[in-house]
Structures are given as structure tokens and as C-alpha cells.
Amino acid sequence: MATAPAPDAAISVQRLTKRYGALVAVRDLSFSFCPGEIFALLGPNGAGKTTTVEILEGYRAADEGEVRVLGLDPIRQGRALKPRIGLMLQQGGVYPQIRPLEALRLFASFYADPHDPVALLDLVGLREAVHTTYRQLSGGQKQRLSLALALVGRPEVLFLDEPTAAMDPQARRATWDLILAQKRQGVTVLLTTHFMEEAERLADRVAIVDRGRLVALDTPDQLARQSAAREIRFSAAPGLDTAALADHLAAAAVLEPEPGRYVVEAEVSPTLLARLAAWLAERSVLLRDLHVERRSLEDVYLRLTGAKSEE
Amino acid sequence: MRTATPLAQMLLAQTSVEFRLLLRRGESILVTLVVPPALLVFFGAVVPLPSHAESGRPVDVLLPGVLALAVMSTAMVSLGISAAFERHYGVLKRLGGTPLPRSVLLAAKMLSVLAIEVLQVVLLLAIALLLGWRPAGEALLAGAALLLGTAAFGGIGLWMAGSWRAEAALAGANALYLLLLLLGGIFVPVSSLPGPLAAVASLLPSAALADVLRYALLPGAAAPNLFPALAVLVAWAILTPLLAALTFRWE
Structure with a gap:
């Protein structure tokens, strides 16, 4: 109706x-x-x-x-x-x-x-x-x-x-x-x-x-x-164990789209950032370029309209 | 709630723009205000057509045909091509999104065509006077013929503009203009065409308009019969606007 x-x-x-x-x-x-x-x-x-x-x-x-x-x-x-x-x-x-x-x-x-x-x-x-x-x-x-x-x-x-x-x-x-x-x-x-x-x-x-x-x-x-799953982007030495890092952070995923550049998909909190820094410090890895990103409307748009066109 | 704008105000503004824009287009000036006077001067004074030389001053015989040509150039060629491109460029569509009614837009187009025709008639009569023509005949009948011709050729122009691609309308209107100019009884009366061609040509709107004008303006000369030509002209003046109205697409 x-x-x-x-x-x-x-x-x-x-x-x-x-x-x-x-x-x-x-x-x-x-x-x-x-x-x-x-x-x-x-x-x-x-x-x-x-x-x-x-x-x-x-x-x-x-x-x-x-x-x-x-x-x-x-x-x-x-x-x-x-x-x-x-x-x-x-x-x-x-x-x-x-x-x-x-x-x-x-x-x-x-x-x-x-x-x-x-x-x-x-x-x-x-x-x-x-x-x-x-x-x-x-x-x-x-x-x-x-x-x-x-x-x-x-x-x-x-x-x-x-x-x-x-x-x-x-x-x-x-x-x-x-x-x-x-x-x-x-x-x-x-x-x-x-x-x-x-x-x-x-x-x-x-x-x-x-x-x-x-x-x-x-x-x-x-x-x-809505699609908040905020994300953190950072740069560090290439080849980190992303699976272990994801476990440690209880993150949805940790990706390395290019060598030395990482994306953490997780709800961002002060604790999360501290744990990330600590995990890297334990391995003597220098953290460079940390960005906490809010998804833009563009990401939402691309996800909603792009996903469909792959059907 | 807002009050509506008076239709007369819209009509005046729209007509004034349509008129100015017709005069701003070089190809429109050429076909409406240069070609007919040039042909009148050429065939009236420079190289008279043989058939015209026999019946007195060439200009007397030429003038009715050139007046018919003037109507054809404005109502069919100039109006048709400009309206076709306005449709192509979305002008007609955009105007449809304003309070301007379609009927007022159409009336403005016809009024601007009539305004150009007044300029043409004044110009052609002035040239004819210089070439020795003297006013004679029935002005009222001639005026009525010009109006009927405007309706008939305006209908053809708007039919092309409203249902053909702009480029096709451009080519079509120009081709038809040339064809009717040569074979449509404009310069060569239908009666002097070979038999079968004459039968077909006498049914054309150009021949009908030119013949009615000859009847009105050439008293005593070998004028054609009025009524067959008038009947053909009236039929065209009813049929082509109807065809245009039935097939016109605004975008």
C-alpha cells in the first residue's frame, strides 16, 4: 500500500x-x-x-x-x-x-x-x-x-x-x-x-x-x-604480521594495500591507538603517518553503488 | 497565491525576442530579406525571363511570384529551421518549464514571422515601384493570400521543426525551398510547365499562393482562374498546421 x-x-x-x-x-x-x-x-x-x-x-x-x-x-x-x-x-x-x-x-x-x-x-x-x-x-x-x-x-x-x-x-x-x-x-x-x-x-x-x-x-x-567502521591508516616498515596485529587489536581487519602502508578497520578509541603503538614498540617498529579517518560520504556512495554494479 | 502575469505582457516580450533573434541570424536575413529582393531585381531588370518580357513590364509579372517566395522563405525556411534548432538546444523544453503557455509561444512565433513579412513586402514593393510597377488590383485579396500562405508554409516549417532532427530540418527546408522556387510556380507560371508536371505543380502550395497573388495583382493580364488556386491554398493552410500540431514533439 x-x-x-x-x-x-x-x-x-x-x-x-x-x-x-x-x-x-x-x-x-x-x-x-x-x-x-x-x-x-x-x-x-x-x-x-x-x-x-x-x-x-x-x-x-x-x-x-x-x-x-x-x-x-x-x-x-x-x-x-x-x-x-x-x-x-x-x-x-x-x-x-x-x-x-x-x-x-x-x-x-x-x-x-x-x-x-x-x-x-x-x-x-x-x-x-x-x-x-x-x-x-x-x-x-x-x-x-x-x-x-x-x-x-x-x-x-x-x-x-x-x-x-x-x-x-x-x-x-x-x-x-x-x-x-x-x-x-x-x-x-x-x-x-x-x-x-x-x-x-x-x-x-x-x-x-x-x-x-x-x-x-x-x-x-x-x-x-552509519557505515562508520572507522579506520586508521598508518605507515611503518613493510611486511608486518597483519593477522597478529588484527588479533591484538580485536580489529575487523588489518590490511597492507601497499608495502609499508596499513589500514586498520576498527572502532577507533584511545585504547586502540595505545595498543597499536605498544604492539609496534614491542617490535621496535617506528610508527609514521598515523591517520584516524572518518568515512566520507564518498566512501558510502562508492560502497552502495559500486557493490551493486558487480552483481 | 501569486497572481498570473498578463498573457499580453508575455506575448509582447516573447514576440519581441523572437523577432530580434530572427534578425540576428545571418542565414535568416539572407533567405528572407536578401534572396527575394535580389531575384526581383535580377529577373526584373538585369536578365528578364523570356516569358515575362512578352506581357509588358517584367516586374508586373514577377512581383506576385516573389511575394509568394518571400512568404515561403520566412514562414517555412526561417521559422522551420530556427524552431528545429530551438528544439534541438532544449529552448522549447526550457520555456515549457516557465508559466509561458505553449499557445502564447506559438502566437509569438507567428507574430514575429508576420512582422518580418511586413518588412519584406515593404522592401519588395519599394523595389517594384523603382522598376516601374504601379499599384493595381485587389490589395485585400492579396493580403488574405499572404496570410493563408503563411499558415500553409508555417505549418510545413513547424512540422519539420517538431518531428525531424535539426540537421534534417535544415537540409529539408532548404531543399524544398529550392525545389518549389524552380518547379512550384513561383517564377515560371504552372501553365508554362510541360503538361504532366503542370498538373502536379498546380497542387503545390507555392503555385496556389503565386496564382492567387497573380490573380489579385495582375488584373487584365493572362491571369489564372481564382477558385481552383484558392481552394488548393486554403486546403494547405488547414492541413499543414494540423499536421504540425499532431506530430510536434517539444523535446
Whole structure:
């Protein structure tokens, strides 16, 4: 049984399935989130991220299940919904011969209370490209214009499909600040990305999808903690007896991926570190380069999506 | 809840952008504002076509055909190719994600086509005046023919734009333009084509449009019958927009 969508959710997806011929792009996907949240869909290419977003934007119809944006059906109630959302396609979407300010003024005319196009142009750092046609903008500049076009109507919900894919690191950081500023103004953001750092920096919650299926859903911190089995990395003389060390530490495993470099998989505690140091001292082995590592979202992601692709 | 933006405001903004962008594309200027006037000057003053030399001033005979060519170049070639590439680049898709209704987008495209056609007609009539043409005939019928032709050729252009790959639409629109220019009754009236070819050509939208324009603008000359040509033109003006509407894919 599908549960009823939460009435106050900004976006709710209930048991969504979408097929393209024999290919199941999205399989029984459910999630919902509140107004003011930044929610990230994270997954490899072909995971169904764009399909899901485009169903929420009203571009495609669901085969099964139900989606709501601000309580509205994106297709049947599209007229009412469109003035309240802003979106950024993965690429393109702008007339090749148009100039940034013309595009912003055009889009501004579609909305009742738009942002000032000139101020927005400055905000995304395109003032110097004001006379350049879209075709001649760099990849990063095109994306910044697309972002500005998504923002011009003061949307309540913002759909960003890989918003920083073609940007250099500096522009990426500026864009992150811009997205966080939108959140502070109460805008709800659905973001797709395959940059782990982007999801970690921006998202309140992350859904990891793989082959159309939800494989994990939580805050970035919680996701990283769940698979916590923290680990210690250290360097020492090559050829240590890793099995004996694992026994001594009661560790899940001790590995030597390269000669002289070791990985201890265990719950890290002060005692554990002391025992490691003592074990090495007994053997007159000098401990170099000790790192206690918390697993990053990236590790979680690779484990969840990588393991599956080996099936 | 926000109030909707007035449709008129959207239509004005969208039409103004569509119009400016058509004028910004070199190939569009070439086919709409350079080729028809150039052909009028060439065949009207430099090297008159033999068949035209017999019936008085060449420009009188040429003008209706060149006006038909102007409609074809704007409504079919320029509109078709630009819309095909807008679809290819996701412009139509992106606009679909805004409050701009599809119908307003389409209306803006047609209005910008009509605006270019006004420029063309003014330019062609000015050249014709210089070449000795004097206004005569039924302006109202000519205007109606231009509108019907715009619908018929706009339908063909949007049909290509909405269901063909962008490159195929580019090639197709240009090839059809050349074909209709030569065999479609534009410069050579269908009646002067060899028999079997004439029967086929008289059913083409270009021949129908050119013939109605000749009837309207060439009183007394060896004008074709109005009604068969008008019937063919009206049929095309209904059928091709319908075909475009039924087959158009926005992305």
C-alpha cells in the first residue's frame, strides 16, 4: 500500500516507477521533504536522477506512483505550479543568439514579481558577459545564466539538475553560496549531483539512487556515520604480521594495500591507538603517518553503488 | 497565491525576442530579406525571363511570384529551421518549464514571422515601384493570400521543426525551398510547365499562393482562374498546421 503523501511536504514522491520500453529508469522510488530543505539526489549516470526530476517538473508522466510538488500534480496542475517553481536543465535550454540580459528580461516577463534582471546578472557574475551571446559563453557561464533564469521568478521550489557540472572550482563555490542563500530565504531545493562534496556541503538530506532504486536516504553526517567502521591508516616498515596485529587489536581487519602502508578497520578509541603503538614498540617498529579517518560520504556512495554494479 | 502575469505582457516580450533573434541570424536575413529582393531585381531588370518580357513590364509579372517566395522563405525556411534548432538546444523544453503557455509561444512565433513579412513586402514593393510597377488590383485579396500562405508554409516549417532532427530540418527546408522556387510556380507560371508536371505543380502550395497573388495583382493580364488556386491554398493552410500540431514533439 502506498502511504498518503505528507500534506505539508514541499515535494513528495510515492512509489514512483518510470519505464522507457524495457528499461526501468525509476523503480518504486519514495521520498519526501519539507519546505526550506535542500535535498540531494546522488547517484551514478543512468541512476534515474534526471528522470525523477523531470517527472517532478512536469516534463514526463509517471508510469506508476504519485508525485506532488507544493501539493500539486506537476502535469494536471502545471498551470498553477509553473509560476512557483524554477528549474535548471542539465544543459542547454537557451536561445543560441540571445544575450544574458535579454534572456533574463524575457524570463522575468513570465512572472508576477520577478527579481531585477540586472541585479541577478551581477549576482551570478555575468556582468562582464553582458554583450556576449549565449552560444559564445563558456560552459560555466552558461550554467550560471541557467541558474539565474531559474531564480528570476522568485521560486518557492528550485530544481537544479547537476548545477555545477561545467564550472571551475571558484565558480562552483560561488554557486554553492548562492544556493545556500536561497535556502536561507526559505526556498526548497532539489539538487542532483554526482559531486560528493556538493551533496555534503549543501544538502540537509541525501538520497543515494542506483539503477532507479533508492539505496540510502539520510543526512550526509548520518550516512557517513552509519557505515562508520572507522579506520586508521598508518605507515611503518613493510611486511608486518597483519593477522597478529588484527588479533591484538580485536580489529575487523588489518590490511597492507601497499608495502609499508596499513589500514586498520576498527572502532577507533584511545585504547586502540595505545595498543597499536605498544604492539609496534614491542617490535621496535617506528610508527609514521598515523591517520584516524572518518568515512566520507564518498566512501558510502562508492560502497552502495559500486557493490551493486558487480552483481 | 501569486497572481498570473498578463498573457499580453508575455506575448509582447516573447514576440519581441523572437523577432530580434530572427534578425540576428545571418542565414535568416539572407533567405528572407536578401534572396527575394535580389531575384526581383535580377529577373526584373538585369536578365528578364523570356516569358515575362512578352506581357509588358517584367516586374508586373514577377512581383506576385516573389511575394509568394518571400512568404515561403520566412514562414517555412526561417521559422522551420530556427524552431528545429530551438528544439534541438532544449529552448522549447526550457520555456515549457516557465508559466509561458505553449499557445502564447506559438502566437509569438507567428507574430514575429508576420512582422518580418511586413518588412519584406515593404522592401519588395519599394523595389517594384523603382522598376516601374504601379499599384493595381485587389490589395485585400492579396493580403488574405499572404496570410493563408503563411499558415500553409508555417505549418510545413513547424512540422519539420517538431518531428525531424535539426540537421534534417535544415537540409529539408532548404531543399524544398529550392525545389518549389524552380518547379512550384513561383517564377515560371504552372501553365508554362510541360503538361504532366503542370498538373502536379498546380497542387503545390507555392503555385496556389503565386496564382492567387497573380490573380489579385495582375488584373487584365493572362491571369489564372481564382477558385481552383484558392481552394488548393486554403486546403494547405488547414492541413499543414494540423499536421504540425499532431506530430510536434517539444523535446
